[in-house]
Amino acid sequence: MSTKLTKELLDTLPDARGHFGDFGGRFVSETLMDSLMILEREYLRLKSDPEFQAMFDKDLAHYVGRPSPLYFAERLTREAGGAQIWLKREDLNHTGAHKVNNTIGQALLASFLGKKRVIAETGAGQHGVATATVCARLGLECHVFMGAEDIQRQTLNVYRMKLLGAQVHSVESGTRTLKDAMNEAMRDWVTNVDETFYIIGTVAGPHPYPMLVRDFQSVIGREARAQSLEQAGKLPDALVACVGGGSNAIGLFYPFLTDESVAMYGVEAGGFGLESGQHAAPLCAGRPGVLHGNRTYLMEDDNGQISATHSVSAGLDYPGVGPEHSWLKDIGRANYVSVTDEEALAGFRTLTRVEGIMPALESSHAVAYGVKLAATMDKDQMIIINVSGRGDKDIHTIAGIDGIEI
Amino acid sequence: MSRIEGVLKNLKGEGRKALIPFITAGDPNPAQTVELMHTLVGAGADIIELGVPFSDPMADGPVIQLACERSLAHGTSLRQVLDMVRQFRETDGATPVVLMGYLNPMEAMGYEAFADLAAAAGVDGVLTVDLPPEEAVDVAPLFAARNLDPIFLLAPTTTDERIRAISEHSSGYVYYVSIKGVTGSASIDVDEVARKVRHIHELTALPVGVGFGIRDAQTAAAVGRVSDGVIVGSVLVDTIARNQADPEQLKRALADLLQPMRNALDDLAS
Numbered sequence: 110m111s112t113k114l115t116k117e118l119l120d121t122l123p124d125a126r127g128h129f130g131d132f133g134g135r136f137v138s139e140t141l142m143d144s145l146m147i148l149e150r151e152y153l154r155l156k157s158d159p160e161f162q163a164m165f166d167k168d169l170a171h172y173v174g175r176p177s178p179l180y181f182a183e184r185l186t187r188e189a190g191g192a193q194i195w196l197k198r199e200d201l202n203h204t205g206a207h208k209v210n211n212t213i214g215q216a217l218l219a220s221f222l223g224k225k226r227v228i229a230e231t232g233a234g235q236h237g238v239a240t241a242t243v244c245a246r247l248g249l250e251c252h253v254f255m256g257a258e259d260i261q262r263q264t265l266n267v268y269r270m271k272l273l274g275a276q277v278h279s280v281e282s283g284t285r286t287l288k289d290a291m292n293e294a295m296r297d298w299v300t301n302v303d304e305t306f307y308i309i310g311t312v313a314g315p316h317p318y319p320m321l322v323r324d325f326q327s328v329i330g331r332e333a334r335a336q337s338l339e340q341a342g343k344l345p346d347a348l349v350a351c352v353g354g355g356s357n358a359i360g361l362f363y364p365f366l367t368d369e370s371v372a373m374y375g376v377e378a379g380g381f382g383l384e385s386g387q388h389a390a391p392l393c394a395g396r397p398g399v400l401h402g403n404r405t406y407l408m409e410d411d412n413g414q415i416s417a418t419h420s421v422s423a424g425l426d427y428p429g430v431g432p433e434h435s436w437l438k439d440i441g442r443a444n445y446v447s448v449t450d451e452e453a454l455a456g457f458r459t460l461t462r463v464e465g466i467m468p469a470l471e472s473s474h475a476v477a478y479g480v481k482l483a484a485t486m487d488k489d490q491m492i493i494i495n496v497s498g499r500g501d502k503d504i505h506t507i508a509g510i511d512g513i514e515i
Numbered sequence: 516m517s518r519i520e521g522v523l524k525n526l527k528g529e530g531r532k533a534l535i536p537f538i539t540a541g542d543p544n545p546a547q548t549v550e551l552m553h554t555l556v557g558a559g560a561d562i563i564e565l566g567v568p569f570s571d572p573m574a575d576g577p578v579i580q581l582a583c584e585r586s587l588a589h590g591t592s593l594r595q596v597l598d599m600v601r602q603f604r605e606t607d608g609a610t611p612v613v614l615m616g617y618l619n620p621m622e623a624m625g626y627e628a629f630a631d632l633a634a635a636a637g638v639d640g641v642l643t644v645d646l647p648p649e650e651a652v653d654v655a656p657l658f659a660a661r662n663l664d665p666i667f668l669l670a671p672t673t674t675d676e677r678i679r680a681i682s683e684h685s686s687g688y689v690y691y692v693s694i695k696g697v698t699g700s701a702s703i704d705v706d707e708v709a710r711k712v713r714h715i716h717e718l719t720a721l722p723v724g725v726g727f728g729i730r731d732a733q734t735a736a737a738v739g740r741v742s743d744g745v746i747v748g749s750v751l752v753d754t755i756a757r758n759q760a761d762p763e764q765l766k767r768a769l770a771d772l773l774q775p776m777r778n779a780l781d782d783l784a785s
Contacts, residue, residue: 126649126650134650135647135649135650136618136645136646136647136650137645137647138573138574138644138645138668138670138692139647139667139668139669139670139672139673139681139692140668140670140671140672140692140695141672142647142670142672142673142677143670143672143673143674143677144672282577282580283570283571288571289571292571292572292573295573295574296573296574296575296576296697299574299695299696299697300695300696300697300700300701301695302672302695303695397622398619398622398623399617399618399619399622399645400571400619401571401573402645404622407619409619409623411623412592412593412594412620412623412624413569413593413619413620413621413622413623413624414569414570414587414619414620415570415571415619
């Protein structure tokens with residue numbers, strides 16, 4: 110049922126209009142079109158510019174601390190009782206998550222384009238922190254838009270961003286979460302388009318963002334593939350990553366897409382369960398529509414109004430998903446599943462207890478599903494779970510669930 | 516000739532400018548919208564832009580965001596908006612109605628179903644904020660086959676090449692967004708708008724309507740002097756918000772706001 114993917118086919122995607130099959134594209138108001146076309150043109154030029162790539166690679170090595178380890182989780186493997194579980198440790202990156210891979214790349218783009226003012230949206234605050242960090246380093250003015258509800262859930266990251274010199278704008282409209290932060294960032298961008306670079310945090314948004322964020326995040330999968338061959342002597346049988354917008358997942362999946370033997374599982378936020386309607390799992394339970402500049406699977410009502418979402422994890426609390434994931438779902442190359450808040454919290458506790466690694470609540474979704482998956486596989490098989498971020502930022506949430514006030 | 520084209524042609528013949536008010540359908544509640552549309556016509560509207568509410572109006576400032584929220588609180592659907600147009604048409608067969616909104620409600624209904632229902636209801640034009648012509652290739656023929664004018668935006672950032680290309684995909688009029696920003700935000704630089712609109716006129720034969728930032732008779736006249744029509748949105752929607760408790764007062768307030776703009780535009784002709 111799965112379409113056989115070749116490098117030749119992948120190189121044609123997205124197409125010239127930014128489409129991945131039926132998905133993607135550039136659905137924005139006219140004011141932004143010129144900026145997006147300039148960004149696309151400049152990115153395609155810089156993508157093959159050795160100087161740009163060398164600067165990017167150097168920053169990833171010396172500022173982010175890459176390559177991140179691929180770690181064999183022996184006790185977690187024993188606990189699951191099936192396939193070997195390996196962890197890709199994006200939580201060890203500078204700023205504590207995979208997000209910085211992309212902000213380094215986009216901030217470099219901003220510098221090359223001569224833009225001095227940067228805006229970003231954030232949900233859990235990881236992308237906001239990663240953006241504020243690179244702006245501090247490059248001396249760029251930084252504005253982060255964050256839903257008022259997320260500001261309450263993620264006080265630690267809000268304070269980190271402020272320390273880094275960013276202005277955090279509380280978004281009070283709509284559902285006061287990530288989607289509304291993105292609306293507000295788009296409004297700022299339209300208003301200050303000449304001097305502003307919008308660093309989008311995930312593989313969604315109008316073309317060329319899904320493409321360039323994917324390219325910057327693909328370092329995760331390139332490393333994991335090489336490390337897997339070197340450390341285990343073979344390719345993994347399955348990859349597991351959480352999917353909100355889907356940037357850590359596409360980063361892990363992309364370099365393996367032509368490896369037919371490697372199965373892929375994107376884990377969406379099941380919230381209180383898909384049947385409850387209170388979740389953030391558009392690929393599992395949504396349908397295609399247009400939001401934030403691209404056509405993709407969305408959570409919406411019968412009238413095309415975007416639904417409120419729910420997840421214990423602010424970073425997954427988003428009604429859309431990157432268009433390339435929508436395409437991978439429809440061609441059957443990747444599987445999209447969900448785990449509930451409760452299962453994710455159990456995943457958090459398990460990994461913390463048996464490996465001494467505290468994953469972000471987002472990544473805990475991948476851990477929870479990975480453990481279930483491994484249990485169904487043979488002991489000589491191997492899976493890689495992407496630990497996309499560390500859990501320090503979620504301590505208040507976990508403590509609150511435990512009834513403890515910190 | 517479409518109803519929009521006819522109205523704009525007649526106005527041009529008389530040396531007059533089009534007054535194009537915008538309100539959000541279902542705001543303050545769905546039962547009032549048709550009556551408010553008639554009020555707008557009574558106060559001098561030549562064309563009505565009727566906003567289709569959307570949960571995530573990315574190109575709109577707080578005033579129209581709140582209008583969407585008020586409307587959606589009553590569960591206003593695209594189907595209901597089309598029914599409002601049908602009711603309006605029962606007593607007004609002359610005033611063109613342009614639906615203005617975002618793509619997703621149309622996508623959810625299905626483009627063909629939407630085009631059929633819109634044409635049957637008496638809609639004349641469709642302006643979809645987040646649908647540039649590049650993405651409209653599937654939709655455009657459906658509209659053309661039913662005489663629905665596709666109306667696209669031009670912005671201060673639009674290049675000459677795009678102005679030409681967008682105009683080729685448009686009929687009725689093109690909508691020049693006078694400022695970089697969201698609806699209802701900054702005040703406009705009239706000289707800059709005049710320069711840009713003159714330039715657009717050199718590149719297309721279509722009438723040019725100018726919107727964003729027109730809030731009183733004075734700015735309406737200043738913009739009317741250099742364009743074929745003025746589009747007035749946020750200031751009307753704000754008036755709706757402030758008078759929502761009293762339906763009769765609301766109608767008077769809307770008329771009191773629009774009438775002086777009508778007079779100021781007509782003074783340009785004499």
